Amino acid sequence: MKKRFGVICIGLLIGVSLILSFPYVTNAAELSNSGLEQEIKALKKEIQDLRKDVEDLKTKSAARQPAPAQEPQEAVVSINDDPVKGNSNAPITIIEFSDYQCPFCGRFFKNTLPEIDRDYIKTGKVKYVFRDYPLEFHAQAPKASEAANCAGEQGKYWEMHDKLFENQGDLKVEKLKQYASEIGIDMNSFDACLDSSKYKEEIEKDVDAGKKAGVSGTPSFFIGKSQEKSKEITGKRIVGARPYASFKQIIDQLLAEQGK
DSSP, X not given: OHHHHHHHHHHHHHHHHHHHTXXXXXXXXXXXXXXXXXXXXXXXXXXXXXXXXHHHHHHHHHHHSOOOOOOOSEEEEEOTTOOEESOTTOSEEEEEEEOTTOHHHHHHHHHTHHHHIIIIITTTSEEEEEEEOOXXXXXXXXXXXXXXXXXXXXXXXXXXXXXXXXTTTOOOHHHHHHHHHHTTOOHHHHHHHHHTTTTHHHHHHHHHHHHHXXXXXXXXXXXXXXOTTOSEEEEEEEESSOOHHHHHHHHHHHHHHTTO
């Protein structure tokens, strides 16, 4: 098709050039006598036909283009056994897939999560679930996720979670151990956990679950009604470090649907 399109375009250029090559023919008699009138008419018709072919090719080419893939707006997502912040019986669940080295995740942590925490988590309306989704090009993110899980063994998951986001610029292993010490956990147990990569497979399971739900970048969120007898929700999808208002709109709508 590209080859044919090129031939047609060349034909158009030749046709126009031929027409322009007769600028000094001044009247119909001269054209008739020279036999050029019929030739020019033929060229004009040929150019019109070529133009029509070009338009037809454009139409066919556009029709053959695949439609852009639509990202799913909802997905069924499991809480699994990941850390939960807030009332376990809250009517609304937010599941975040996040990366401790991701600057957009850090922006959400700093600018948006505190407002959600104040208005919905602490008031018992929302439970917030954190699932690990370290991106391949963030070399320090997987170990940081492991560090948070290791701290969780001693009841310090959220303290470590906050510490990691507050220090996104330096997540080397020696620093992870320093942060653990600063939040007051037993270092022998923590070091053994982190050095053994105990939670590596658990984090990989989170990544797999995220991919199945359509996650391709961080942070990604799923907001849905909590299910009393299930660890799954059908969640509305939000991607990126969105402002508080984006979350509030969805949360309030879901609460209203439940008469909350």
